[in-house]
Amino acid sequence: MPSFDIVSEVDKHQLTNAVDQVNRTITTRYDFKGVDAEVERSEFVLTLRADSDMQISQMEDLVRQALIKYSIDPLVMDVGEPVQSGKQVKQEIKLKNGLDKELSKKIVKIIKDEKLKVQAAIQGDAVRVTGKKRDDLQQVIAMLRSKELEQPLQFENFRD
Structure with missing residues (x-):
């Protein structure tokens, strides 16, 4: 029958490629010069770190574009609220898997x-x-x- x-499901290999692409883009962009900003990946949770809310929103857009580029539908993103932590802002993006x-x-x-x-x-x-x-x-x-x-x-x- x-x-x-x-x-x-989210392809872990493509997700790793997307996160690496975003981190490379951040190091080369002019508006991120001298800023301690990066995307960290832990299984299916992405943590965005930057100095301001504006940079976090730009990084979120970069993540969305990279996911699309690597054939991962951006609907899997469950975006949390930006949280001020000392002099940095953090935001978690959980990826729905299953x-x-x-x-x-x-x-x-x-x-x-x-x-x-x-x-x-x-x-x-x-x-x-x-x-x-x-x-x-x-x-x-x-x-x-x-x-x-x-x-x-x-x-x-x-x-x-």
Whole structure:
């Protein structure tokens, strides 16, 4: 029986490349000359450090552009508020990785509301969709791509 998995994952290698690109850009930009500013990465959390709020917002834009350049959808960004810490400003950006329970339930509900001949089941941080016909599964993929969800989706393990 044909099936596929719906997941939402961030490629760690591409994320590392994006963060390195932002740090290289910061060292060469004129408006960051003599400023102690950088982006630190810890798993799926980015910490922006700079001297002012304006520089933090510019760094956030640089991160967004770098993610797009490295094929990571900026919808994965969960941007926190800038916090003054001594003479520096810090801001955390958490990257959503994996489907949480609420979004998984929402995806299953969307699929069931379409009344296609497929079954959707939540399996950890993924949703498995199975059906008798490959065309039904492709309809589900097309329908989910057209929906505006709060996280980007990838479709993996398509099997006949």
